[in-house]
C-alpha cells in the first residue's frame with residue numbers, strides 16, 4: 439500500500455492540475471489575446487450563462503446530501519452569491535448585465551436559445567455528479583476554482599483594451615468573483631484536505647478534479663466548433679438552431 443501524500447503534497451498535486459485549466463483552451467486564449475470576434479464573445483457569454491444558472495442548483499444538490507450543519511451554513515453563501523439576496527443582486531444578474539454589455543438582450547440570454555447541446559451536456563454532467571456523489575466529493579469538485587481568480591483577472595486586464603465596444607459596466611461579475619472564489623477555495627480545500635486521507639482516495643480526488651477540468655474544456659470545444667470552425671450542430675443540414683432547449687426532468 440502506498441503511503442498517503444501529506445496535506446501539503448496533496449494540495450500541491452491539486453494545484454498542479456492547473457496546467458489543464460481552460461485558461462489554456464485556444465478559444466479562451468483568443469479571447470484574452472484580442473482575437474475573438476464580437477460573435478465569438480457573445481456566443482461565449484450566452485453559453486456560459488447556462489453554467490452560471492446551474493451552479494446554484496449544483497450547490498443546492500451538495501447541501502441536500504450534506505447532514506453537517508456547519509458545512510451547510512458556510513456552503514449556502516455560494517447560492518446567495520449567485521442568486522442574490524435583498525440588497526444584493528448576485529452573480530446571475532451580473533452575468534445578464536455582462537450579456538447586455540456585449541450586446542445581447544436579456545431575453546435572448548435568459549431563453550437559453552444559444553446554449554449549444556455540447557455545453558448543456560457538459561454542465562449537466564457536473565450537476566448530476568453533484569447530485570449523486572457524496573457531498574465531500576461534490577464539494578471538492580468545485581476546486582477548479584483554485585485557478586479561477588487568474589482567469590477572471592486575465593479578462594479584467596485584457597478585455598477593456600481589446601474590445602472597446604464592450605460596456606465596462608459588464609465587468610462587475612469578474613471583479614466580484616475574485617474575492618468570492620478565494621473564499622470558496624479556502625472552504626473547499628479545508629473539506630478536501632480533511633476528507634481524502636489515503637493514497638487511493640487522493641488519486642480518486644485527482645480524477646474528480648480532472649473530470650471537472652474536462653467539463654470546462656468540453657464547453658469550450660463545443661463553442662469552438664460553433665463559433666470558430668463555424669460548424670454548429672446540424673450545419674450540414676440547416677443554418678437554423680434546431681437543437682433542443684433543455685428537457686426539464
Ligand SMILES: O=C(O)c1cc(C(=O)O)c2c(n1)C(=O)C(=O)c1cc(C(=O)O)[nH]c1-2
Nearest residue numbers: 493579580581582583585586589590615654
Ligand atoms: O470564468 C471562469 O473561468 C470560471 C470558472 C469556474 C470554475 O473553475 O469552475 C467557476 C467560475 N468561473 C465562476 O464564476 C463560478 O462562480 C464558479 C463556481 C464554480 C463551482 O464549481 O462551484 N466554479 C466556478
